[in-house]
Amino acid sequence: MINQALGNLFIVAAPSGAGKSSLIAALLEYSAQNKLSNPAQLSVSHTTRAPREGEVNAKHYHFTSIEDFEALIEQDAFYEYAKVFGNYYGTSKEAISDKLSQGIDVFLDIDWQGARQIKAVNPDVVSIFILPPSIESLRERLIGRGKDSSDVIDKRMQEAVSEMSHYKEFDYLVVNDDFEQALSDFVSIVNGQSLKANKQQARHAELLASLTGK
Ligand SMILES: Nc1nc2c(ncn2[C@@H]2O[C@H](COP(=O)(O)OP(=O)(O)OP(=O)(O)O)[C@@H](O)[C@H]2O)c(=O)[nH]1
Ligand SMILES: [Mg+2]
Structure with a gap:
């Protein structure tokens, strides 16, 4: 079992074209500006x-x-x-192991198969699934980002649908329609984990001792 200490371990999964990379990049940019509760790093x-x-x-x-x-x-x-x-x-x-014990939040950009393996051994992991707002927008994003032939696009669409069928295995779902809204949802999930009582107890041990006289 990995020692999570103050850092949180996050899994971020999505079908191709849901905007996962852009959301993770924006989150890391927030981290660089010290706008998150914990520093964040991508594994x-x-x-x-x-x-x-x-x-x-x-x-x-x-x-x-x-x-x-x-x-x-x-x-x-x-x-x-x-x-x-x-x-x-x-x-x-x-x-990941050293980073978590240093209080760094670690993000795993992995697929549902990896997510399932990690959940089986680490119930503390927080898993987030990013969804597109519609099947049409997913297709448009896949067409828009490359020069893939329509056969390749069809295959990627099938893979995306099969990836999305695993949404129930995740703790949080973020719909990436408006990017700023999706980013704000993502940040709320991430910062929320740091406010959990067990994390706060470790972070504020002295304060809690002085408040309770223990
Ligand atoms: N299980 C597992 N999946 C991973 C890992 N690293 C990347 N992946 C997943 O492998 C898939 C393909 O990743 P890439 O080859 O980088 O391609 P990509 O253009 O980023 O593909 P999409 O993000 O699916 O659009 C993505 O779903 C990643 O999340 C890993 O360490 N473990
Ligand atoms: Mg990717």
């Missing part, structure tokens, strides 16, 4: 998929060969891993 996953143009090793992903990834599985180095669209993706234990 860097390992993947066997090839880097895309502009992606930097160890920043966007730890880009790993299939052999090395399978060796890490053997060594029990992953907190969770899954095959997504034919490639391995995984969260290493190293990527």
